[in-house]
Amino acid sequence: MKLLETLNWRYATKRYDSSKKISPSALEEIKTAIQLAPSSYGLQLYQVLHIKDTQLREQLKAAAYQQPQLTEAAELFVFCHFDDATPQHIDRYIELKAKTQAVPKETLLAYGETMKGSIVDLPKEQKQIWMAKQVYIALANGITASANLGIDSSPMEGFDKAAFDEILDLKSKGLQSAVILALGYRSEEDETQHQTKVRKPLEELFTSI
Template identity: 35%
Template sequence: MDIIQQLQWRYATKAFNTSKTLSKPQLNTLKEAFNLTATSFGLQTLSLVIVENKTIRESLVPYAFNQKQVVEASHLLVICIQDNIEASDVTEYYNNIKTIRNTPETILKPYREQLVGMMDVKTIEQRQQWSKNQAYIALGNLMTVCAIEGIDACPMEGFLPEKFDETLQLKQKGLKSVLLLPVGFRADNDFFATLKKVRKPINETIIEL
């Protein structure tokens, strides 16, 4: 597969084919890709909520400024951050390292203490922003995987997170929604599917030293 050809193929899909849905293997690929996304320190302060239920998605449309992709896509992916990062999150992460890699405590202890200290000096808002920056990495990763797999997607920042959090009961899970990614398959009549991609010449965006 030519990855550049697939990236040329992808676009922010405006109209989805409502009769086509992702297969279980395709959905599992997106789940695995999200879980394998690089995060700072590997701490993974992100979660992915996958909404397939049409009734729930219909109720979310007004909170996404009536963007129909939310309900017309096969699935709606909601990228979320933890509303806070506790010392226990760091401890759990390093316990996981110890279990999986059998790394001695003497090696892990200074790194764990350093990360706990780093989080301790941040405000909750700063911790959330730190996580949100990584949510964009996850979004980009998912979009690239979608392109490779021939899955259409439409990244969205335009929605009311508080209303999504309320509808999806995310607060009870200690989460906040930050980004949306409806995924599925483009409709045959999506005008944007046939438009040429508009980008600056590569020599204007790449600097080689």
């Protein structure tokens, strides 16, 4: 399918056919697309939890207003950002960059300090908003990659974040939940798939200045 056809095919799936599973290779491809998302400075100040435990998924569903995707979808991911952006995160990125690109770490230290200078002392809440925004880019990559494979998805924010953080013990992991991504195959009974997409016309969405 061409990209626009694919993007028209996808929709925020409400009901999944839970008998259909995603192949390991397709799942790996979606994860890799999420990994390849751009992020500010490349820091990737987030983590994606792959929730496999069925009991945990039931608990999360209760904290997500009983939305059926939480338990019907083949796979469930909770995208989280870090609770804080710290000098240690930047040091770890510098180490990874040095190793990956086979350059001496010393040549990157000044760059690391520049990043620390612009990030670390910002108010914590501002940092959290900044990190959360980037999680959504990774989410979008996951949605598009899934559609490209003919796999349905549901981005979801309709959940009690405090309850999710508690259930998943995120505080101890230095994380905060941001958004859910459910993946699987649409149920024939999901009426939403037949609804025409509602989007603003391009002339309204874009303004030429």
